[in-house]
Amino acid sequence: FMLLAGCFWVFFRHLMPIGTLYSLCGIIFLYNLFFALLFKSQQQLTYQTAIFSIRLQIFLDWLALLLFIHFTGGIFSPLVFFTILHVIIDAMIFSPAQCYIYTAALLIGLGVLIVLEYVLRIVPVNSLWLGPQPPPLETVPMVIAFILFSFVLFCATFLATSIMGRFRQRELDVRRLSGNLQKALTRMETLYEATKAMVTSYDLETVLNRIVQDSARIMDAKGAAVRLLQEGSRELRLAATWGLSDAYLHKGPVTTEDGLTPKKPEDVIMVEDVDTDGRLKYPQENREEGIRSIISVPLVHKGKIIGDLRIYGKTRHHYTDDEISFLKILAGGVAVIIDNARAWKALEESNRRIISFAYRIGHDLKSPVVAIQSLLTAMQDGFAGDVPPKQKEILNRCIAKQEQLLQLIRDLLNLAEGQMSIEGHKLVAIQLDTIAADSIKLLETVARERGIAIHYTHPEQPVMFQEVPGDFQRLFFNLLDNAIRYTPAGGTVAVALNSTAETISLMIKDSGIGIEPEYKEKIFDEFFRTPQAKQCHTDGTGLGLAIVKGIVQRYRGDICVESEPGKGTVFIITLPRQ
Template structure:
């Protein structure tokens, strides 16, 4: 038994005898004033120590009863009832690994129900003892009431409450304490109507403490009120002693006094817990909002705006300020259409097939998964092309309460693409290659490191590293994470393209079974096909198809071709991959019944950065690099890629490797 247990037992013993001394000689309820202390001592002790502690507490209670002049049978019966109530309260509230929680009104309801049960058992024990001794029944009711207030007032000090901050200043604290002390002094010492006013004034004083003070401070004030009321009333002072005691006896005095004190507890404690819970919740919300705000403000490379359903801007982050040239204070409250020229709104409306109004275009954009190129006007009047994503924030009823707009300035990429197209038309191939090489080098070194860092922080946020997020916040982070992965994939494609263009590039050739390479690529793409509702099959021969080739590079080619076929095939469509031997060598064909490619665009399919008109019209994401990479890999193997496609009927891509590369 530790020092804390010894100290608790001594406090219990002193409380029991002090309460007995404070009671009139003919009363038998004073020894129960410390039952709350006994229950608290068990609650904070390991269950292994309960037998010893319960025995000591029972002995103390029994001796206290005997010291009051009761007979042996009364002392045994009342002690048994008291200890049974204490054990039930301790058992129902005890939790392993720490004190039980008292953090919300729900926890208080658990405490209250448990206290009523424990007090009822104590009252039954007292009733059994009184029945044999011929004592009147109001004394047993007083015992139960005494136990109940003891549990409600003392047990919370052994529970875990939320540590808050007292809002009241020193002056307000002095006023509240003065009101409480004055009300208690009047209520528990004055016998006339003024004492009744003191009883009424106690309630707002305790509610004041619950609203403005820490929970433990409120509990302390309730304890002081309870002890003061009990001691003074037992001494014959105050409104209860005068109004009740003289008419019906001291037992009824105690019954009505405890009822009043229970009302004080019910006014102060649940209110204090609710205020502390709201304060904690508000603090958590503020911290979460601050975290999200820091993320939004830290995303200086991305413009983020939030608008109302009517298009009024409510948030404009630092990235938006940098990209569009406005300060946040200049645009908040204004219409988002301030960044759009009329012809751009008409172009977007025509693309989505809606009316050229802000609302219709916004709803169409919010239904589009892929980012959309939109021309926005800077403060200086210069148009800049941005990749825009618009996500609705939905009410519980499903209607949007706001829109979150993210925009990335891609003007230089668009200009580079247009420059490349113009250079192709002008046959300036060497200059184009140099521009492409410079572009690849710049992107690979400037983008990879920050994108990797962004994805790391996004993963940390999604895993709850900075606190739990709401579903709306997780959805926003998911969109940012998806765009980050898309950018990282672009960088990887550019690096691969750059390495394949190196004259010193050497393939890692080894003997492979082309069937296994095709099946591996099939397994990579299959989940995507399943998610889009596309039928996805593969046909391989029973005999091995052996080659001396770079397995990783050929797998990259097949993943690209299969992925493109799935991407450009609508739901319920079909994609089939076949492996075999043809007239010219080993073949792998990927056929689909998807959108198809216009005939005039097919000669340019394997050019860098080229994207077909069908991809643009369907808003299908892509960089225009995948087929170029596939072509170079196959060319390094001495093979070729053939295309057979027709708009509306689908496409077939065939990879043909020469027989001289085949084994056997």
Template structure:
């Protein structure tokens, strides 16, 4: 854990204070050790020789060990003197022993293993720092005026050092709080509540020096007890009573914009009855925590849940005013993140439902089409047999021809329905492979050669000499090309022009099919990709079609994560543009 005192300005100030000891009070060595978050005393400033600085900087010792030695030390006002012969632990754990100083038994002289320190305590009596002085220049134990000067120095220095520690810790905590808030705000892009916790829990628990955390989210309908999301995959089992207590408490605290500290030594929050508080204390004992910080989460006027931070150290059971203010800010940020996650979850469910509905529709269409396909095949077969009979008269042949044309039209419709159902079913496996788009275009044009020649159309294919491959399903590419190019030839008058243009880009290939045909009215353009839509243009209606071709193309393009759009002017022609992923 990074020390809250890792600040160059703090170290410089502490070193300046120590320089007064070495320069004015006649000691060759002085150090300041600060109590770290883990309870150890760590030396953060040293005034003395470079050899001593190298040996002592960063030196650590458990504060409990120091407290034990201080209890038996001689009291010199604010100082504590520990003669080398009365220490229980080796003095080397406390001081640096220079190699060139000779030990002595003279009680007035300074022994290399003597320890003289000044414990600096805050208003609550907690040890926060330790000033140590060593190696008096006169090699005598401080007495008389020398000791009084040293005591005055400690009395004057104590508030300055404690204020410096407090400001340093406050600044460090503010930096951590800002970092935690930044992490929480960035978590708004996460799409699930558990992801939000996974992203933010380290920053939040570190900011508040907390043992653990969990979030209880409330159901949207307001009837349920919500869901518990714990950090680090932990399982938090809240009783039904605790969950029922949390919901109204969180709502009342969100309305009042307050957080609550819950612990044996804290004032009972007004939103809790004594019975509720006892139930919570019983629960805290089962999870071995000494205090909790209860934070409502919300956005606007809506309370969405609560965040609970825990501590299990009696020495850190308190939560400062600043921590409570920062916690409320994080409650706002987390509330917005939860609102986003909830909205995404609603959208995901809706998309799943729509996808399932679309899949059901596709399966229904496919089933009906299959059921129609067999009798249609039978009808066409029998009309072919009837048409070949020499005994039919002119009227009968006309009827048979009408039946055959109607059945053929229905068969085209059934085939298009099957294609549409396959392309639109989200459960249909998607297996793309590299497809030579240029070769596929040439093949599609060749299949329409009879129509092209009959209408004397000028069909031009513009493409680079090198092959252009797209990552697609071959059948899908064939459907796209046959529909777009056949539409262009169908709706272009005799002597017109159809242009198919291929343009490779970095990640996609652009396919353009342009014609000089009928064009599409603005009114028809709005519904062009709708299923079974037929143009209102009488010239277009006169031409055969099922109204499914462009709907099929759009489904296939979307299936390939491509895009399709068009431009058209009535009477001047139409251009369809499709982009497909490049292989």
């Protein structure tokens, strides 16, 4: 408008009120600046306020356009064609019906302007084509021209709204497609997490809680729950839930006869409207909870229903085939997770019983073996009379084998005890740096006799820890004993202990025979010894490193090994701070 006002000043300044036109430009600038600041401000406008502001701005734009038309020649002003541009702008903002209303209002405004300028002649006008004070116009041609212009304007409105309608439909399609893609991506992520949980986690409660939360979020539901069928009964036990109140969850017993439990593996129970479905056992409680639709998918494992996954919708909902398919896949994953967790629990219980049995057997064997060793030692020392040389040789071999048997029993007891949980045991506070130093002193004489130097890097501060009495003494002893045993004369053994606010790390490094790469994963197995170890020392139970690993895992730590044949081995243990 400023540019047009300048053009009028250049070519028609003897006819146009240039000052008035520039004043109009200033007013248009000011109110548009006001609306721009209003919409860009941090203040959150309500929907009604925003719509009112937009309509007010459109009204002011129409009024300004009519005034420009009047001051630049009336209905014969070239600015009349700007109404078509404004119709296109309206079509971008408003619905078709509102655009037709605005077009009709504009035509009414133009009609009023014609009447005031050329019929009643109460508003003077300077025409660009007819000069100042143009003569009266013929009524019939003027009406025909107005009708034709109205037709053109309505045609422009029709075209603009039709084109914008198609654009809006395309936009809606793109948004719908984007939403479907986002849902598909979220579903894939949920299925991926469920699949990962099948093989990486046996914490059933945590995994199920995560799955019901994700499934409710994906389905845009009020809540979700997993119920498991109690063995030997028809009652369904709540295993995991999200989004449901305690009052609703404890509304009463939930059995296979509550109307929501699938009877066959392929069944899916869908309640699209809880108000009209007569299968529900607790319809009133569902309404009070704000539940309006429910879908129940069976958890099937090996052809047998072990429970169900239930999604509780907050609105009446018709479940699509895609949603049902997704929930079936998710329910299948949940069933596998439950079965894996149960199998792992049974395996842990079996392992616990085996360890307990081995511990009891080892403990029962230790006493008679020690007694036999004492008697043999007494005979060797001559307490039962002189022993002939031949018999003494046999007696010495018996005592040596008896010592090996006693060491094996001790190792079995240590192994069994290290694999037991620390729960239920009384923990005592220790200084790991002190335990390390004591273990080094205990083996220092043996190392010196074999020509092996031990270097110990002390931590700057005492490293406090809580243990089941004797655990870390066994850990340090086994690691140091192995390092000294398999390091040749002139070699070194280095021990370093460090701690941070989160972890404690222990490193034991030797310059011994090393470990072949193919045996690195096996050295922590019970009774396993590498061929090189057997060549160096024929005796040994192969339980030392298994005991060490059991103790490390007992305190939720990690142990790793780095080794190169002929150059030595490094064991690194990391423990979390308690």
